[in-house]
Amino acid sequence: MRGYVVTGADEAALMSDQGIPAPDSGEVSLRIEATGLNFADLLMVKGTYQATPPTPFIPGLEVCGTVTAIGPNTNGPAVGTRVAVFGGQGGLAEYGVFPVDRLVPVPEDMPSDIAAGFIVAWSTSHLALTHRARLQPGERLVVLGAAGGVGLTAVELGAKMGADVIAVARGAEKLAVARDHGACHLIDAEATDLREQIKALGGADVVYDAVGGTAAKAAFRATNPGGRYVVIGFASGDVPVFPANHLLVKNVDLIGFYWGGYMEFDPKPVTDSIAALFAMYESGEIRPHISHVLPLEQVEDGLALLRDRKSTGKVVITP
Missing domain, CATH: 3.90.180.10 (Medium-chain alcohol dehydrogenases, catalytic domain)
Structure with missing residues (x-):
């Protein structure tokens, strides 16, 4: 073969x-x-x-x-x-x-x-947003890498969960895809004022970060008090460092999420997630x-x- x-x-x-x-x-x-x-x-x-x-x-x-x-x-x-x-x-x-x-x-x-x-992309976002970030209706969700393999699923699932989704992606074509899948607000990832643009929209209650790099630092600084910052991956190749004193002062949860790890130490949330997602696909809820x-x-x-x-x-x- x-x-x-x-x-x-x-x-x-x-x-x-x-x-x-x-x-x-x-x-x-x-x-x-x-x-x-x-x-x-x-x-x-x-x-x-x-x-x-x-x-x-x-x-x-x-x-x-x-x-x-x-x-x-x-x-x-x-x-x-x-x-x-x-x-x-x-x-x-x-x-x-x-x-x-x-x-x-x-x-x-x-x-x-x-x-x-x-399986990987959809279940990653499903578990990250429900099981780890505890995303609630009406919260503001910032998705970095919003048109990528996992990012786009986070946009769509976040919108289905009732969040106000801010999509951050590179270029008009990718942002249009994110908008088509439920994003309410669009920000070009190359913007030099990413933090200010997120803050102008009310700041982030939850950040879904599959990118890392400078975008991560900007989104972290735009996270609201009591917010949750979920680390998914580092597509930029740059692993960010987050200041612990900011976590403390703003009561921000910094959450690591590795989907493959759950397959080893706690597979039940994964199998439950996949079953739920297949049901959502069959009912036409996700695309x-x-x-x-x-x-x-x-x-x-x-x-x-x-x-x-x-x-x-x-x-x-x-x-």
């Missing part, structure tokens, strides 16, 4: 001579139909992600595929069942093996490209957005779209 193999830090290539893996106990084999790209895949290729596997490995955190085999002494869905799974790796290939306890049946009317990019669907031969182009911030919503690879 073909697979995009990482052989060292910043060393990866599409190879056609990979053996088709066989499932072990507790695993199933999938014929992969689509793989959602995430910023973590870029970090894995560089070798800087907190959960980077030892080389060689195939990146690709989340997939949708059809069960082709079930491991020994394993109770799993029947061969031929279409499922989605967050496997942590192995998605950028034509076949892969994944833990049976992470499989999620896919609604019949959900296309594979949407299912492949659904997943994909800007690019590319073949496996163009996986490096897909990763470049994330790296250069030229995508909106999700980028999906179809083997």
